[in-house]
Amino acid sequence: MPKPLTVALVAGAALLTRRALRRRVRSSPLWPLPALDPPVSGRPRERALRLLLTAHETIADGVVQLRLEGSGLPRWEPGAHLDLVLPSGLVRQYSLCGDPEDTSSYTVAARLVADGRGGSREVHEQLTEGMELEVRGPRNRFPLVAAPAYVFVAGGIGITPVLPMLRALPEGTEWRLLYGGRTRASMPFLEEVGKLAGDRLTVVAEDEDGRPDLAALFADTPEGTAVYCCGPEGLTAAVEEALPAGAALHLERFAPRTAAGPDTAFELELRRSGRTLTVPADSTVLAAVRRELPDTAYSCEQGFCGTCQQRVLDGEIDHRDELLTDAERRDSMLICVSRARSDRLVLDM
């Protein structure tokens, strides 16, 4: 039997502890758990937004401009694009060409591609003012980096990501722009670009001037010049060829996210396990890796759950997932759907 005095002392101590704890909790309700810094939860990767299409107008031959309104929209950096989910379910990317600080609307422009895969035709013919559209993003895979000088090369609708860049460049920056198109009437934003660029602009309309003279454009560019090119395949290839030594090229291709051409085989090195294998054209990276490492984690095999994300050490990635953020895309990929753009890819596994 414990002595009454002991019981009283223990009870008293318990009461005091309880009061002290309560006071402690009241003064800081989240005591005593520490917090993770920086927190991870509640920072969603990407939100689908439903925006109202308030303007759908033709601004050049075969080019419509869309204005999508919402509220509290995320800000974006020049070069960013939106994923537009069309009523048919097709998803198409369009560069933002409005004001990055405007949080109540997004502006994009789209060219009609007559022999395309149907996305641009739907944008031109099926969308009407007053419709609600789902968009994802904005995301930026064509960011404007700091450089001593800039050369911009835009082909037709490729002017859209460049336009906000021109507006954002600080006063006194050295830059020039070559803006090409089939005819002057088919080139959107010509007037505004002319005002912004003045004598730094060279307009090349194919029907009047023929092919652009890239050699002249790149003549005496200073070391470290950033070259931004957005346009059709022929133009980007020509720019790649004419690129002067010491210039850094930033490309935005019109090619869709899933490459138009057939998938090709490429070499895959798994650096940590010291193996090199070939990913055949008809196999995913995941399938090839699982033949070597059967315990590799994966799940949905469609690029949305994120289980198979792996770090990429070298090579150019062809991202085909719906999940990763731009920051994650820089050095990792979902191996269940994404492939390589280069002949060789090195994974940290």
Added chain:
Amino acid sequence: MSHKQARPVESERVPLKARNVSFSWEGTPLHWVPGDPFTTHTINVLHLLLPAGERWFVHVYKQALPLIRDDRLREDVVGFIGQEAMHSQAHDEVLPHLREQGLDPTPYTAQVDWFFEKLLGDRTLPPGRARHWWLLERVALIAAIEHYTAFLGDWVLNAAELDRRGADPTMLDLLRWHGAEEVEHRSVAFDLYQHVDGGYRRRVRTWATAFSALVFLWQRGVRFFLENDPTLTGGKASFREFHVRGRQGTLPSTGDMLRSVPRYLSRSYHPSQECSTAQAVAYLAASPAATAAERRAA
């Protein structure tokens, strides 16, 4: 010792696959069970715990994959991982919506992040026995937690009272899609634990830890919400409130929760003896989010 053994009910097993769901929260009010902030916030705690918690499940199970020597189980675990990853993403997307309505959950979720990423994280352990022990311990914890997620999933699928009170349909669909998938995959965590260890003592020990942690984190979450809800003054959480709502049917009843304890601790327990896969599958076939995901995949 008697030879009571876990007996899976074969008809309750279905192939598992992750569904690419998405929800839009613009139309959901802060108190999505009309006029009942206590019920709303008690269920809202899920959005605080699950993003980090289910990410942790995925993290642990990726490490457990190499331990599996059974192809059927591996297939189940692979399906389980994707479903949990989607649950984590879906609940995570509710948090910015709460923030927009003036209820910033970050102080609490940052702690839950710490809890799962640091306290229950990989720790710096030597490879070999210590690391293996910690992995088994976490696999067992997940099995215990999954007993409760299945319990809650089964409850929400049958919680007709929430419909009667006019609860927000999008939120109900999130909860029921999640609940149905929990019911669908309720055996996987237990089967994995039985496969890699199966010890009864560890099962009891980890149950006690998981149960205490859940109660601790949950009541804390409810208090956090009620204290920080900008539309409430002097919101207070109490066990009585919980009990009353359990009787009304807007929250699980205390009795049911108590009765589920000995079932998990019984030596002949197997999750397939609880809940109904048929009901879960039927809900998933009709759920707006799950059917939209189905269309996207097609």
